[in-house]
Amino acid sequence: MKIAVCIRRVPDTTAKITIAGGGTAIDPAGVKFVINPYDEFAVEAAIALKEAAGAGETVTIALGDDSVQETIRTTLAMGIDRAVHLQGTGSADGLATARVLADHLRGGGYDLILFGKLAVDDYGQQVGPMVAELLELPCATAITALEVADGSATVEREIEGGTEVATCPLPAVLTCDKGLNTPRLPGLKGIMAAKKKPLEVVPVEAAAGQATIVSLALPPERPAGRIVGEGAAAVPALIEALTSEAKVL
Amino acid sequence: MTAILAILEQRDGALRKGAPELLAAARQLADAAGATVDAIVFGAADMAGLDGLGAAGADRVLTATHADFAQYCPDGIVATVAALAGGYRAILTAATATGKDLAPRIAARIGAPCGMDVTGLALQGDAIRVTRPVYAGKAIQTVDLAGTAVIAVRPGAIAATAAGKAGAMSAVEVPAFTRRLTVREVRAPEQATVDVAEARVVVAGGRGLGDPKHFALLEELAAVFGGDAAVGASRAVVDAGWIGHGHQVGQTGKTVAPELYFAIGVSGAIQHLAGMRTAKTIVAINRDKDAPIFKVADYGIVGDLFEVMPALTEAVKKARG
Ligand SMILES: Cc1cc2nc3c(=O)[nH]c(=O)nc-3n(C[C@H](O)[C@H](O)[C@H](O)COP(=O)(O)OP(=O)(O)OC[C@H]3O[C@@H](n4cnc5c(N)ncnc54)[C@H](O)[C@@H]3O)c2cc1C
Ligand SMILES: Nc1ncnc2c1ncn2[C@@H]1O[C@H](COP(=O)(O)O)[C@@H](O)[C@H]1O
Numbered sequence: 001m002k003i004a005v006c007i008r009r010v011p012d013t014t015a016k017i018t019i020a021g022g023g024t025a026i027d028p029a030g031v032k033f034v035i036n037p038y039d040e041f042a043v044e045a046a047i048a049l050k051e052a053a054g055a056g057e058t059v060t061i062a063l064g065d066d067s068v069q070e071t072i073r074t075t076l077a078m079g080i081d082r083a084v085h086l087q088g089t090g091s092a093d094g095l096a097t098a099r100v101l102a103d104h105l106r107g108g109g110y111d112l113i114l115f116g117k118l119a120v121d122d123y124g125q126q127v128g129p130m131v132a133e134l135l136e137l138p139c140a141t142a143i144t145a146l147e148v149a150d151g152s153a154t155v156e157r158e159i160e161g162g163t164e165v166a167t168c169p170l171p172a173v174l175t176c177d178k179g180l181n182t183p184r185l186p187g188l189k190g191i192m193a194a195k196k197k198p199l200e201v202v203p204v205e206a207a208a209g210q211a212t213i214v215s216l217a218l219p220p221e222r223p224a225g226r227i228v229g230e231g232a233a234a235v236p237a238l239i240e241a242l243t244s245e246a247k248v249l
Numbered sequence: 250m251t252a253i254l255a256i257l258e259q260r261d262g263a264l265r266k267g268a269p270e271l272l273a274a275a276r277q278l279a280d281a282a283g284a285t286v287d288a289i290v291f292g293a294a295d296m297a298g299l300d301g302l303g304a305a306g307a308d309r310v311l312t313a314t315h316a317d318f319a320q321y322c323p324d325g326i327v328a329t330v331a332a333l334a335g336g337y338r339a340i341l342t343a344a345t346a347t348g349k350d351l352a353p354r355i356a357a358r359i360g361a362p363c364g365m366d367v368t369g370l371a372l373q374g375d376a377i378r379v380t381r382p383v384y385a386g387k388a389i390q391t392v393d394l395a396g397t398a399v400i401a402v403r404p405g406a407i408a409a410t411a412a413g414k415a416g417a418m419s420a421v422e423v424p425a426f427t428r429r430l431t432v433r434e435v436r437a438p439e440q441a442t443v444d445v446a447e448a449r450v451v452v453a454g455g456r457g458l459g460d461p462k463h464f465a466l467l468e469e470l471a472a473v474f475g476g477d478a479a480v481g482a483s484r485a486v487v488d489a490g491w492i493g494h495g496h497q498v499g500q501t502g503k504t505v506a507p508e509l510y511f512a513i514g515v516s517g518a519i520q521h522l523a524g525m526r527t528a529k530t531i532v533a534i535n536r537d538k539d540a541p542i543f544k545v546a547d548y549g550i551v552g553d554l555f556e557v558m559p560a561l562t563e564a565v566k567k568a569r570g
Contacts, residue, residue, distance in 0.1 A: 159346040222526065
């Protein structure tokens with residue numbers, strides 16, 4: 001089993017967002033950057049599959065500036081074997097990012113290429129299935145269960161009102177959702193080992209793409225709500241508000 | 250490029266409920282561009298319920314029939330849409346699990362930009378300008394998509410309208426395609442319940458419930474709304490195993506935009522808010538008057554949920570007659 005995991009460096013989800021970059025980007029000052037939480041599920045899946053198979057290779061691939069190397073090391077500390085840093089700036093267009101990744105992955109001989117379901121910064125939710133299309137590979141998105149046997153993958157994914165069960169032959173592209181597994185924490189030994197694992201740097205050029213960010217703004221505040229009262233005694237006032245003001249009952 | 254294509258979702262021969270909303274979004278673009286709206290439905294056999302689509306905004310209803318379409322078949326849908334794509338200025342799906350699976354595949358196949366979870370859309374010169382929440386809803390991005398754009402519209406973002414179009418039916422050819430992914434089955438949840446992402450009313454509970462058995466208090470309130478309501482949950486109680494992950498609302502759970510959202514014993518952590526802050530009306534019940542949930546709630550009651558919930562359920566029952 002040769003498995004690639006594509007990861008992205010993102011602001012911590014608890015970070016306070018302030019707008020900078022001429023009103024099109026966040027101000028990175030004081031923001032802690034982490035591995036995209038959904039990519040951790042992909043990393044865990046890759047390591048666990050290799051462990052179960054008893055052989056194979058796991059590779060982290062990340063497109064970004066040099067800061068992404070810190071994030072890559074996290075995955076090596078978790079247990080990934082080696083990494084490739086595609087050195088360049090990402091694009092606001094998921095397809096442009098997907099093209100860079102696909103160009104690198106093509107011919108790599110991977111049985112599985114794993115992604116997160118979405119990146120918690122741009123909420124693009126597209127790079128994984130786009131790479132699959134570009135490589136003409138089977139693809140399942142937002143999987144919450146995975147079994148690999150006899151050259152094929154069986155996955156589950158949550159859809160509205162049910163769970164979809166699907167199969168596809170390998171090689172395949174999968175994007176990972178919460179529920180798939182519980183990502184391991186890198187131990188001290190892993191962190192030490194990660195420093196010595198191979199990290200190849202490949203300069204790349206991402207095209208601008210057809211999506212252009214016009215602006216980034218803070219969401220409109222919800223109009224101030226009100227406390228209608230305390231305890232069960234407040235129920236009539238709430239019902240009155242829901243009936244005549246909000247008109248939702 | 251004079252038309253907008255809306256891909257409507259179908260399961261087991263019946264249209265999913267987001268169709269009128271999606272057609273309204275398509276109509277909005279089409280009317281601005283002087284274009285027409287085509288709806289397309291994929292199924293294994295004749296499909297029911299298509300005659301109302303004209304009234305909801307479709308000038309034409311295209312049907313694509315193939316034995317493989319008995320289950321969701323992304324490879325077949327992508328091939329069919331790609332063969333038609335040249336004639337469209339925009340291709341719309343609903344931002345459901347299925348729509349979000351489909352949109353980026355189509356975009357990559359035809360070399361188009363893809364906007365996901367879009368809450369607003371308009372023409373901007375040669376581009377389509379969309380707005381969409383990013384950073385877990387902590388910011389709103391405005392993006393111009395050039396060329397034919399593939400757009401997944403967030404359910405609940407654009408209201409259905411009456412358009413009174415012809416909705417003339419026409420069959421389209423499904424080109425030869427390789428089925429790379431095979432959906433074997435759709436397993437229904439243990440209890441047949443409304444999905445939180447589709448419900449008009451969500452009654453969500455958090456750690457304040459104290460014990461999984463107290464979800465019964467929420468189910469009783471939800472039951473008053475009949476088949477319109479679903480029980481939601483915070484991640485804290487999902488992780489504790491009190492209720493299934495399918496109920497989780499928030500950044501790592503589902504994004505919901507119901508008309509009415511009850512947050513019961515939920516503190517209102519930023520990751521929870523990410524999933525529900527666009528609900529039309531939010532009601533919070535929490536014994537801590539400083540709980541952050543009160544900052545987004547339209548109406549709040551400070552108090553012990555065990556005291557408030559039974560009274561609330563009774564009162565809602567009465568109010569709804
Ligand atoms: C990467 C990441 C992703 C996350 N994703 C999500 C997500 O998708 N969804 C999500 O919900 N969270 C998510 N979280 C977790 C989130 O940060 C909070 O920990 C979680 O939402 C808290 O759940 P809670 O409100 O049920 O519990 P608590 O924060 O413990 O709040 C319980 C509330 O109940 C009130 N209460 C207690 N007893 C009573 C009573 N008798 N009557 C009335 N009120 C009472 C308390 O005052 C308190 O406000 C995520 C966290 C991280 C780091
Ligand atoms: N710059 C990048 N480098 C490597 N992988 C990426 C990059 N951006 C996104 N991805 C992958 O694509 C997934 C979805 O990203 P997105 O489509 O932006 O939400 C992420 O979870 C990653 O697995």
